[in-house]
Amino acid sequence: MKPAPFKYIAASSLDHALSLKAEHGDEARFLAGGQSLVPAMNFRLARPAVVIDINGLDDLAGIDHGPTIRVGALTRYCALEQDNGFLRSCPLFADALPHIAHPQIRNRGTIGGNLSHADPASELPAVAVAMEARMRLKSAGGERQLATSEFFQGSLTTDLAADEMLVDVEFPALPPLSGSCFMEVARRRGDFAIAGVAAIVTLDTEGRYAKVRLALCGVGETPFDASEAAASLIGEPCTDRPIKAAAAAIQAAIEPAGNVHASADYQRHLAGVLAQRAIRTAYQRAANAA
Template sequence: MKPAPFTYYRPDSVAETVELLGAHGDDGKLLAGGQSLIPMMNLRLAQPAVLIDLGGVTELAGIRRNGALEIGATTRQAAALVSSEVAEAAPLLQRALGFVGHPANRNRGTVGGSLAHADPAAELPAVALALGASFSIRGPSGTRSVAADDFFKSYLTTAVSPDEFLADVVFPSVRPEHNRAGFCEVSRRHGDFALVGAAVSISLSSRGDVEEARVALMGVADRAVRIHEAESALLGHRLEEAALPREIGAIAARELDPPFDQQASSQYRKDVAAVVVERALHACRDETAAREGM
């Protein structure tokens, strides 16, 4: 199928983008990489009257280190995947990017586009939650910052209003000597949408026990979610404790009520949630062992 008729704009500045969104409101739809929107338009699941292509707004692309890691919304996923800045400041993000679709998707798909689309099975929203990212949102009233915990509202819905757009994503820089991270997902084939996935970020004290933990799951609700009970259960423990990953996985899955579809039952997703959390924590533990062996 082909998309319904629409009017196309390609602004070359943030100011022009804000003006176009203000003029067209709910009729306008932003195009970043198009890896989600264009297929939806071709199937006529999305029929925007106005398409605003962000490809010409060069200031929205790029990766910058300014204490934190700042990634422009239209930065290609492929560029972030090979970035030394991302590898150093947010290794969990880099690991997860390798699971996003296929190389062709990552060559066109953008970091901000995936986050703003807010697919509950997508990797990057879970990573944003696990890393405590914040989102810079631009609109007619200027720029505002929204924490990841407040950004994802429900299925394909975020805190971005119709007259606003996502400009930057800011990830706090990790401290390699104290931070550990793990990512795991299960899909039918590599590159398929994940059935369930987990992103885990751990901060260790000088004694080596867990002083902060963030555990995020995808594919188990109408959006990526943090599992606060599992996070609390990790505090004060050492990653070397043999039974810890399995215990935390069981806690993470205990209260879940995942959706079901033709790909997987609710119970299957719940069972897999425990496994991916366990494996992500094993990755954190392996990282600790590797560092101690240096």
């Protein structure tokens, strides 16, 4: 399990990295944390001819706490975990980050690498969808910003062009009276989710659901935006019936495929169970915040 040969170039600047990518296109891969790319190279499932190491590009790492929170693509999980201000603004991360593998992986893995890898069972794509994140893509020729629905195209597939890099992710601040919750079921701590749910609930002053953002991981080809399926909650009080109805609508909307750890039916079942639990917890947290 040794990587096939490749040419290694440590990018000296973002422009350098982008011009290299423009030159080599699909033959080249950016190396950020390497926690998905290197195993794939060790298995020889990935055989890039050129590896562009962007770890030296400090400008790509870091969290901008402005009115919109902007996280550089090279920001490592451990940096997110250790930034209390960020975790307060984006509490879904506080729930989700501990589910990502183990500390040794979180010391290297980056948010940009995770989202660009677009593993549908991974936690952060669902978190990004629930938070209505905006992804900024850059190439030597320019830049564009995409919604998650545009960014995530399929399993391990994004809208990133061969010459583009995801450079940062913007998370809009949560409205007042909001609470959130991420939960998942995996076979072991740190494994990819069999099913996971990220929920953000915003209440009106009467304690009814004003807005519900819901996204699932592990149950389809991309992170699944279940907000529409959960829209029936809007205007309802926090009682069992509407939550169950929303969960049923989510179960009907998703198309899990099953895998070696779980049947599709079990995944669907879990999606319903976790959606209910996550909505309740998010609601409770929103109510506590009020």
